Every structure is written in structure tokens, then in C-alpha cells.
Amino acid sequence: MSALPVVVLGACLLVERPLSEPATSRTVGWSLGFGLLAALGVCVLMLVQGTAHFTVLLGEWISVPAFHFSLKLLFDWLSVPFLMLSLVLCGTIGRFAQRYMHREPGFHRFYVLFAIFTLGMTVTSLAGNSETLFTGWEMVGLSSALLVSFFQERMSPVRNGLRVWSVYRISDAALLIAAVALHGMRGHGDFDELFGVGPWPGSPPALTAMQALVVGLLLLTAAAGKSALIPFSGWLPRAMEGPTPSSAIFYGALSVHLGAFLLLRVSPLLTLSTTLCVIIVLWGLSTAGLAALAARTQSDIKSALSFASLTQVGLIVAEIGCGLRWIPLIHLIGHACLRTLQFVRAPTLLQDYRAMEDAIGRGLASANSSQSSILPVGLRRLFYRIAHERGYLDAMLNDRLVAPFLGLFRLFDRLERRWTDWLSGQASRESDQVKSHSELTEELL
């Protein structure tokens, strides 16, 4: 059912005949409602029958002698709660957005991307093998990046959308390499085969500690990209350029937790390597520490909330690294619900403050922290600078990775130009004369 709005709304967008606003939101609302009912039904059945794990094979997508690709859904006590969380929050935000986005020029586009996101979350939650998970993972990434750049007539959201997409592509690549590596080591990517058919979290796969470390690090990189763990955390505040409903659902609630979900899904593999577990704990705590610090220097509510969110995500990851399974899952669900509420209240924050001040008859007390005053001034300034610059992570990635990489290819481009100029005996590139802003449209027609 989650695919229905993608098909309907996407087709309407393609033929430039969008549905009316009520019809659009109804299409999404009904599909979400139906999906939630189905998820509830599955949950009740699992409780009544005492089933903790079952799979549904939707069919063979590809089947040739050397290659099979099946669509398999896995229902267990990780996937079902996460699916229900996704559908409840998507339903809430879908309803909220109906009013929030009313008469926005991109109303229809918003709902198409929202529907792709919902489909991606559903597929990821229920994925029974690494390929199905990858399919949903990519859908979430694309819809996120395009929604960050939703206000596309401005430059800043577009730049930030590209940033988000770039980080997501690194994350996708890490996930795909991990899946291919698992295939090479075990011959399949089916979670049933890897972790057994017992109740979640399942039993460890037959891998050596070194193999588990390699695959685990790749999966951790994928999770880090998706959940904005360091060094990728710079994209999270940038993602707040999007409309508030998408910020709430993506970066406050669901998308930002997808990395933690991935780690929970593959958690039996993590237990095979102590080194890997230590790395996960340190990675999570470092992220939480930096995010907690950065949250205190943000000057807008959405950025502050995003770092607060990241703090909790870091803690959830650290909990997973400590070998806990149910506590991080409960932490994740509770945090997602709370943060969604905070995000959707964010636009009316000033009004809420005024209402409170009117009610008590005086201004609200300042929230200066008394603990920070025990630190030396120099140290406080240092922390402030680090927090204000968000750990200098963006600058580090730009200066150490992106700029040298692009610089190298610009050098190659110059060398190619010289080569073709030499062969041609004159300047060979017509594209150098292309104006950055063409004014030829009327002339052309």
C-alpha cells in the first residue's frame, strides 16, 4: 500500500496534472492508515500466536542459474515496532503537513517525496535481506536530499541538499560494499541465513572476528552517514533548510535513526568482534559529546533540536556497542516520538514563550548553565569555538578530502584541454564561450 501514493502522485507529477490538495493528502493518508492497520494486525497475530519471527517471500525478482534476487519481508520484534513507529509518525506528519504546506507552490512535490520516503522506510524496516534493505535505504536517501532542497528557488537549500546527498551516497556505497563482502564470505545476504530463524536479535553468523570487523566497519560507516555520526554530522543542521514537517520526520525522528536501526539489525554480527564493539561505543559517545556541545551554541531552534537529536542518536549507538538490544530499541522509539513533537511545535516556539510569559506575568528565567562557570575562561572559549564550528568537521572534510579530490580532476581537465588544443592547433573548447546565464531563449524561439 505504501507504493500506491508513489505511483499515483508520481504519475500526476510527470504528466503535469497534479491532484488537488485534499485528494493528494487523502491518498497518502489512506495508504498510511491501511499500512498501519496491517502492521497492527501483524503485531496482534504475533502476540496471540507467540510467533517472534517469520518471513514472507513476495517472489523472485530475478532468478537465473547464477543469480537470484528475491523480495523477502522479515517480521520480528525489531522490524514490526520500527514499522509501526514509522507509519504512526508519517501519518501524523502527513496530516500536519496538509495545513502547514497549504497553498505552497511545491505542495504536490512535497507529498510525492514524502510518499517515496514512507515507502523507503517501510521497505527498510521489513527488509529480509541486504538487497531489499538497500532498496529502501536508497529511497530514503533520495527523498531526504530532495526535501532538504525543497525551497529550490534559493541557493542555500540546494547546496545543503547536495551535501546531504553526497554523504548519503558514501553511506550507500559502504552499505553495498558490506553486502557484497557478506556475499563473498557467506554466499548470500539473507538475514535468516546469516542470523538464524530464532527471535530477534538472533545468533551470530559463521564469520571470523577479522571478517566481522571488516564488514562491521563498513556497516558502521553506512550507519554513520545515515545517522549523521561524526565525521558526517555537518549535514544534519544543513538539512533543516527543508520544510518543518520533513525536518521533523526525517532528521528528528526516522531517517536519523536509520543507522541505529541498521546496527540493531546486524547486531549478532557485531558481537563477534570486541574491537568493533569498542569502536562503536567510542564512535557513539564522541558523536553524543560533540552534538551536546554544539547544541548549546545554536541560534535557531531547528538546529538546536537537530543537535539534541544527534546527542541521543550517539547514545543509542553507544548502547548498541555495549551489547544492549532492547534498551536502544526502546530509547530509539521514545526519542523519535518526543523529537517529532518538539519539531512540529518549533515554528510556534516564540508564541509559546510569549503565552507562558503572559501567564506568569514576567519574563522567563535565563537558562545559563552554572556548571560551565567552574571551567577556566580560556577552556570555555575553546569549547565555544569548537561547538560553534561544529567540531570543524565540515571544514576538515572539505579541505582534506573534497578539495584535493576535485583539484586533482581539475588538473586532469586542464591537461586534457592542452592535449586537444595541441591536436587542433587552436583553442578547441566551444563550451568556454557558453554564458553562465543564457539570454537566448527568446531568440531561439
Next chain:
Amino acid sequence: MFHFPWISAAIVVVLAGSAWASRQRRAETVCKGCILVSAVALFCSLMAWWEFSFNGNIQAETGGPLAQWRGSGVLEMDGLSAPLIPLAALLYLLTFTVTLRTKLRRFSFTWALISEAILLATFATSSVWPLVTLLVVGTIPPYLELRARHKLTRVYVLYMTAFAALLIVGCAMANTGHHNEPLSGWFLAPLMLAILIRGGVAPLHSWVADLFEHATFGTSLLFVAPMVGAYAAVRLLLPVAPDSVLQGIGIVSLGSAFYAAGMALIQKEARRFFCYLFLSHSSLVFLGLESSSLLGLTGGLCVWLSIGLALSGLGLTLRSLESRHGRLSLVRHQGLYDHTPALAICFLLTGLASVGFPCTFGFIGMEMLVDGAVHTYPYVGVIVVVVAALNGIAVIQTYFRLFTGCQYHSTVPLGMGIRERWAVLGLAVLIFAGGLFPQWSVASRYQAAESLLNARAAEFGSPAPVHAWFASPVLEAPLDRSRD
């Protein structure tokens, strides 16, 4: 049993169409006529494919006027060429369909039809010397267009002359070897170089960027998008080259794919971006074709089809934008979304399909290619994933540069016409249908790959290399993406 010579019919219709087009004066009439002619050619090629699928084996045309060469059948359809011929015809049909009035005077329909006839004949030929002849003749129409438009031709001429010379020498040398004996790398060097030049594999790719700079977008696209170089590799090199030579080409192709992906990221003009994006993908196809494993070869053939469709769609989208806007700079954001939303979606759709986004035509092919590459080159094979990631970033970056970032003001409507709308819809349907129901196309590519490898094994008189990868220590069991 008599079979109607559909391929010959398609070629004859196209040639007759070109003769008719050369005598017409009104560009609008010529355009409509070309659409009709290419639609008939597409129908004929689809019928040939249908007949081939029905019969299930190689089908030589014996009744057509163009089908005989020294008394034997020349035009034929096998598992490899069966979908390529309709794909080529579809590409020409789409190109004619989305040619706007602004391009009518610049784009040579007559030469485009002649090129189509040559291309159809090329894909329907597997005999060595007729194929070599067609490959060489196929390089002439773009040169004539460059000459007619008083553009720089030197780079193109130098590279294509080298290609033709190396191809002829290479084929002569390759044919001097004894059957059942792999030829040495030195014997195959001219042929390899010729194929790498025509395929645009770095560092022998400069002519492709130069062609996109100087020729019309339509001509450049039609010349490179069908990937005739890959076809030459399969027909001429794969049957005679030992595994080591193929793997060497595979490594070069992998480097080329990475290089072109990086170059696509830094381009400042849309045509050059497209050129490098295409080169990156075509190098990936070469990688799959030269991996000499069943899985890699199947993946390469699948990606060939998917990017043939997806990147042709992307190229035509850019061409449509150029028709409205002139050459497209990527230095600053253009903000064209509000004027051409359907083209923006088409750009996104075709671009993402080319990088193997889930549920699009390219997804399964790319998955198979990644697996095949990793199993042939266990450590460097993961670069394919990095290449796909870089290409994905390049596609979205260019989407943002062209369609977002500012508001574009125009006093005239820039929306799509009816013909363009149908073309976009048709492309979207094909891309999603191929992505959601891939079994049929993948199975047909698998069979084609198996036939090619069996033929190669028979040539060398050794056990079929299709089984070689099963014995690889890296992989102990056939790949199963979901279960044993």
C-alpha cells in the same frame, strides 16, 4: 521455412527515407517523415526480435536484398543483437521525436537516417570483415556534419583514422592465428587499441569530448550512445582474446570509469558533463564484457541496455533544454524547474536509472556488474561501487545546477510539446517496467552471455569458461542475492 527479412526491411526503409529526406526543402516535413520512417524501422526490428524469441536461436536473413555476402547470410540476429537493434531504432525515433523547431535547421536528418541504417546493419552483423567495414563507414557521417558546419575536425579525424587503421590491421593479425590457440597480447594489441578508442576508454577518449563540443548534440548522442565499441569488443575481441588480455582491458576500463566519474563532477557545461557521465558508464560496460565470467558478462550486457536507454533519455532531455535555452552552463544555477517540470523529472529519472537506482532499469544490471567485478577482481572490484556513488553525486549536482537555485524568468512559455511529452512518458514507462519486472530482460542477457562464453570456449577448445568462476576460491557457491 521462410522468414520475412525484417532487419533488411528496416534498413531499406531507413535508406529510402534518407533519399526522400534529401530532396525535401521544408524542415518540418522532413522531421515528420523521419519520425514515421524511424517508427517503421522500430516496428520491423521489434518484429525481428519477436521472431527471434519465437525461434530461440540464431536467425540469418536469407531473403533480404541486403542479406547476402559472397553467397552467405550476413545480416543475422542472435541473443546479443536481438535487443540492441530495437534499442538503436528506438533511440533514433526518440531523437527525431524530440527535435524542436529551434534545432530543425541545424540537425541533418538525411545523415541521421543514413547513420541509422549503418547502425542497424552493424548490430545485425557478426562476420568479421563486413563488421569492420560498417564500423569504419559509420565514422563518416559525423565527420561530414562537422565539415558542413565549419567546425574543428582534426581531433575527430585523427582518432577515427587511428581507429580504422588499427581495426583493419588488428583484425588481419587476429585472423592469422590458429584456431584453438589463444593469441598473445601483442598480436591483439592493435585490435584492443582500436576498440578502446571507439569505446572512448580513457586515456583514448579525447575525441568523444571534442565531438560533443563541436557536433550537434543529436549527432554526438546518436554516434556514441549505442556503444558500437562495446559491440566490436564482443564480436571481434572476446572470441579470440585470452583471459589475461580481457582482464587487462577490464582493469583499464575500471580506471577509466573512475576517471570519467571524477571528471563529470567538475565540468562547467552540460554537454561535457553528459559526455563524461556516459564515458564512465560505457567503461563499466567494458568492464563487465571483459570480465570473462558469466555473471560479469551478464551484468555488462544488462547495463549496456539500461544505460543505452537511460543515458539516451538523459541526453535527449539535455538536448531539449538546449533547444529552449542554448548551451547550458553549469557554473551558475539556472532555475529551470518551474518552466519545465516534466523535463526536470525526466532528467532525474533517467540520471538515477543510469546509476542503478532501485526500481529502475539499471538496478539489477548494476548489482550483477558489481558482483561480477568483485568476483573477477576481488579487491579493486569495489571501485565500481565508488564509481556509481560518484556518478550519482554528479547527476544530482547537475540537476540542482540546471533546475534549481534561482528563479528563471522568461517571457515565452517553455513547456513541453505533445511529442516531447509522449517521448518522456514512453521513456519513464520503459525505465520503470525494466526495473520492476527485470526477469525477462535479465534472463535474455544471461542466455546471450552464456552463448558468447560457450562460443569462446569452443574456439579455444577448452572447457566452457562459464564455469571458471564457480571454481574461484573467492566464491564457493553460485551467487544468490537472497537465499541458497
